[in-house]
Amino acid sequence: MSDSRRYWRMAAAISAMILAAAPVASAQAAKAKAKKTTAASFRVAAPDFITKGRVDISHVFNGMGCNGQNISPALNWSNPPAGTKSFAVTMYDPDAPTGSGWWHWIIYNIPATTLSLTAGAGNGRNAPRGSAEGQTDFSRKEYGGPCPPVGDKPHHYHITVFALKTDKLDIPGNATPAFIGFNLNANKLATARVTGLYGR
Numbered sequence: 001m002s003d004s005r006r007y008w009r010m011a012a013a014i015s016a017m018i019l020a021a022a023p024v025a026s027a028q029a030a031k032a033k034a035k036k037t038t039a040a041s042f043r044v045a046a047p048d049f050i051t052k053g054r055v056d057i058s059h060v061f062n063g064m065g066c067n068g069q070n071i072s073p074a075l076n077w078s079n080p081p082a083g084t085k086s087f088a089v090t091m092y093d094p095d096a097p098t099g100s101g102w103w104h105w106i107i108y109n110i111p112a113t114t115l116s117l118t119a120g121a122g123n124g125r126n127a128p129r130g131s132a133e134g135q136t137d138f139s140r141k142e143y144g145g146p147c148p149p150v151g152d153k154p155h156h157y158h159i160t161v162f163a164l165k166t167d168k169l170d171i172p173g174n175a176t177p178a179f180i181g182f183n184l185n186a187n188k189l190a191t192a193r194v195t196g197l198y199g200r
Contacts, residue, residue, distance in 0.1 A: 041079040044161045044192035048119065049073040055157060055198040061147035066200070072105060072122030072143035077115055077161045081189045085112050085167040088184050089122075093146065095155040098137075103177035104157065105143045106134035108184070109168050134171070134180045146198040154199030163189045 049059060060068025075089065088108035096102035105122050114128045121127045122143030138144040148155040164187045171180055 042077070042081060042161075042163060042190045042192045043079060044075060044077040044159070044194050046073045046075050046159060046194045046196075049159070049194065050196045053197065054154065055146050055196040059145050059196075060198065061145035064147050065150070066145070066147035068145050068147075070123070070143065070145045071120050072117070072145075073159070074119040074121075075117045075159065075161070075194075077192055080112075080115075080163040083165055084163040084189055086110055086164045086169075087112070087114065088162040088164060088169070089117065089159065090162070090181070090184070091143070091157060091159045093148070093155050093157050095148070095152070096137075097149065097152070100178075102137045103181075104136055104138075104145065105159075106136060106177060106180055107131055108134065108162075108164075108171070108180065112167070132171075134175060134177060136177065146196075148199055150200055152199055154197040157196045157198060159194050159196075161192045162187075163191070165189050 048056060050056065058069045058071050059073050060066050060070065062068050062070040077087070080087070086108070087110040089105065089110070090103065091105035093102040093104060107117075107122055107127065108131065110117075110128050110131045117128070118126045122133065124142060127133070133141040135141050136144050146155065146157050162184050164184070166187045169180075169183050169187065171183060
């Protein structure tokens with residue numbers, strides 16, 4: 001066989017391979033795009049959490065020099081990704097002068113049919129049936145509001161809703177926030193977040 005014929009046969013084989021792979025690559029790209037779009041459409045709103053750019057006093061801690069009402073905020077979320085079997089909500093301050101931030105609220109095993117929490121749900125009132133609250137850095141299993149040190153720049157309080165691929169996290173009752181956070185991230189499909197600022 002001449003070099004010319006060998007070249008053209010090889011070129012034809014390579015072209016066939018490229019054409020065969022194209023639909024697979026296209027399908028994978030479409031799947032990745034759909035997944036990204038679904039995750040990006042997951043949203044959470046906290047209508048009464050922030051007033052004039054900062055966390056409302058009703059949600060601030062009552063104690064340690066702070067004089068808020070310490071009520072967990074009302075939340076509602078929408079467009080969770082397909083396959084969501086439960087939700088969890090956390091509130092975390094990465095600016096706390098601890099070296100590890102400060103966990104203010106952890107509630108998990110929220111049924112997939114639940115798309116909102118009423119104000120006070122983290123204070124033992126009207127929490128979704130079947131849900132559980134984790135221990136925070138206040139050493140309590142309930143919501144604890146912002147209470148940064150006097151004179152600090154305003155801290156960021158991230159409220160995050162996790163859409164999870166499991167209907168129940170089997171977590172010990174004395175689990176630390178880090179232990180719970182590990183399990184949340186290991187089972188998350190997507191997250192949605194709202195952030196409030198507070199300083200004093």
